[in-house]
Amino acid sequence: AVVSTQSTGAEILAEREEISNSMQQTLDAATDPWGVLVERVEVKDVRLPQNLQRAMAAEAEAHRDAKAKVIAAEGELNASKALKEAADVINESPAALQLRYLQTLGAVAAERNSTIIFPFPIDMMKAFVEK
Numbered sequence: 001a002v003v004s005t006q007s008t009g010a011e012i013l014a015e016r017e018e019i020s021n022s023m024q025q026t027l028d029a030a031t032d033p034w035g036v037l038v039e040r041v042e043v044k045d046v047r048l049p050q051n052l053q054r055a056m057a058a059e060a061e062a063h064r065d066a067k068a069k070v071i072a073a074e075g076e077l078n079a080s081k082a083l084k085e086a087a088d089v090i091n092e093s094p095a096a097l098q099l100r101y102l103q104t105l106g107a108v109a110a111e112r113n114s115t116i117i118f119p120f121p122i123d124m125m126k127a128f129v130e131k
Contacts (some may be wrong), residue, residue, distance in 0.1 A: 024041040066074045
């Protein structure tokens with residue numbers, strides 16, 4: 001039997017049992033005066049028109065896309081906080097920046113078998129020349 005309700009297609013699919021109970025109560029109210037007892041009401045098969053199926057799929061996809069954007073934005077926020085903290089630590093110690101620079105050079109050298117030429121501060125060279 002085909003039964004039309006006040007629910008949307010998504011609600012019918014998600015809340016079959018609740019809809020069955022509501023229909024049971026409505027039928028009981030209508031059939032009790034006649035002495036007819038409806039034992040059970042079940043929503044077993046829900047058939048949706050193709051255009052409604054497509055609309056529901058598009059809505060679900062839009063919801064997934066929106067959720068993915070929120071998750072990506074939260075990731076960007078966490079990354080920017082971590083970068084700010086790192087910048088604060090490096091700002092407190094100029095040597096930390098130099099050590100990070102050397103660490104990055106070591107990582108690049110380990111990744112690729114190549115020669116790396118990097119600038120060396122002149123101030124450091126003066127200490128070796130004067131002696």
